[in-house]
Amino acid sequence: MNLDLAYRSFVLEVAGNPQVERLIRTRARGLVRRYVAGETLEEALRAAESLEKEGIHAILDLLGEMVRTEEEARGFQRGLLELVWALAEKPWPRYVSLKLTQLGLDLSEALALSLLREVLREAEPRGVFVRLDMEDSPRVEATLRIYKALREEGFSQVGIVLQSYLYRTEKDLLDLLPYRPNLRLVKGAYREPQEVAFQDKRLIDAEYLHLGKLALREGLYVAFATHDPRMIREVRRYTEAMGIPRERFEFQFLYGVRPEEQKRLAQEGYVVRAYVPYGTHWYPYLTRRIAERPENLFLVLRSLLGG
Numbered sequence: 001m002n003l004d005l006a007y008r009s010f011v012l013e014v015a016g017n018p019q020v021e022r023l024i025r026t027r028a029r030g031l032v033r034r035y036v037a038g039e040t041l042e043e044a045l046r047a048a049e050s051l052e053k054e055g056i057h058a059i060l061d062l063l064g065e066m067v068r069t070e071e072e073a074r075g076f077q078r079g080l081l082e083l084v085w086a087l088a089e090k091p092w093p094r095y096v097s098l099k100l101t102q103l104g105l106d107l108s109e110a111l112a113l114s115l116l117r118e119v120l121r122e123a124e125p126r127g128v129f130v131r132l133d134m135e136d137s138p139r140v141e142a143t144l145r146i147y148k149a150l151r152e153e154g155f156s157q158v159g160i161v162l163q164s165y166l167y168r169t170e171k172d173l174l175d176l177l178p179y180r181p182n183l184r185l186v187k188g189a190y191r192e193p194q195e196v197a198f199q200d201k202r203l204i205d206a207e208y209l210h211l212g213k214l215a216l217r218e219g220l221y222v223a224f225a226t227h228d229p230r231m232i233r234e235v236r237r238y239t240e241a242m243g244i245p246r247e248r249f250e251f252q253f254l255y256g257v258r259p260e261e262q263k264r265l266a267q268e269g270y271v272v273r274a275y276v277p278y279g280t281h282w283y284p285y286l287t288r289r290i291a292e293r294p295e296n297l298f299l300v301l302r303s304l305l306g307g
């Protein structure tokens with residue numbers, strides 16, 4: 001395992017400790033403000049509005065995952081419906097991301113499917129696109145099954161995510177081709193064992209570009225969700241060399257990450273979206289951001305030491 005991956009594993013492990021969680025919740029407010037748009041829908045919509053002024057479109061994400069009761073899942077579904085209805089009033093592109101474990105996937109696949117179907121029934125007629133985030137490897141199979149089931153039912157404004165760190169992903173991509181998916185490609189944010197995932201960053205990066213180019217060659221619409229300047233540069237070079245128009249792909253960033261690069265790309269005429277997370281359940285999201293970037297751990301440590 002190389003250093004990057006060892007660091008990520010360490011952070012995700014330590015962050016699960018309840019005492020560490022208590023400390024971060026109370027002392028890492030600055031980091032939370034940087035990565036999370038706010039705790040309410042109104043704050044998230046205000047952040048989206050500011051992004052729109054810069055030519056960047058928002059992907060609204062009501063934070064929440066791995067719920068343990070049906071009541072909680074239904075609570076999140078209500079929150080998602082409120083988000084869809086609020087977006088329907090807005091003049092900008094309407095776009096939501098959600099996690100299936102937020103809708104009860106760990107309780108029952110049928111429950112998650114039916115709650116999501118109800119969300120899509122409200123979203124599609126209002127022109128709201130719904131992206132299913134991809135979670136950790138034990139949930140990949142069910143997520144793909146639910147995505148395919150919904151496409152077979154006729155829903156079209158729904159997209160999937162694939163992660164380049166998983167060995168299985170090229171096969172998943174090929175299996176998805178008949179569905180002509182709107183694809184978001186990421187490297188992957190979870191701690192995964194070597195039985196299922198590449199541990200070497202160079203291999204994950206190479207796979208990222210390989211899968212992205214394959215998807216583009218197959219004619220799919222691809223959202224390249226990465227902050228990595230090398231990935232972005234190569235996607236730009238490749239699409240230009242192959243004459244792939246800018247309507248066929250976009251770049252996605254997380255809120256608060258490389259905002260200047262987001263603006264620059266938008267000014268150059270690329271479609272750019274920023275993932276705008278909001279809500280009170282921000283802890284797991286924040287720990288993944290710390291795990292991706294050692295500088296964030298230093299910020300947390302500094303605030304814990306009162307700096």
Ligand SMILES: Cc1cc2nc3c(=O)[nH]c(=O)nc-3n(C[C@H](O)[C@H](O)[C@H](O)COP(=O)(O)OP(=O)(O)OC[C@H]3O[C@@H](n4cnc5c(N)ncnc54)[C@H](O)[C@@H]3O)c2cc1C
Binds near residue numbers: 161258
């Ligand atoms: C819009 C969006 C949606 C996502 N959805 C999912 C999902 O559904 N499932 C999932 O598993 N993962 C998701 N991810 C997370 C993703 O899998 C990666 O964990 C995350 O993007 C880090 O990988 P990277 O490609 O950005 O860069 P890395 O490989 O982590 O880093 C490469 C380089 O990118 C730059 N960089 C990276 N992060 C930062 C930063 N915070 N600030 C400044 N520079 C930085 C640095 O130059 C760094 O050296 C999503 C990411 C984005 C942007």
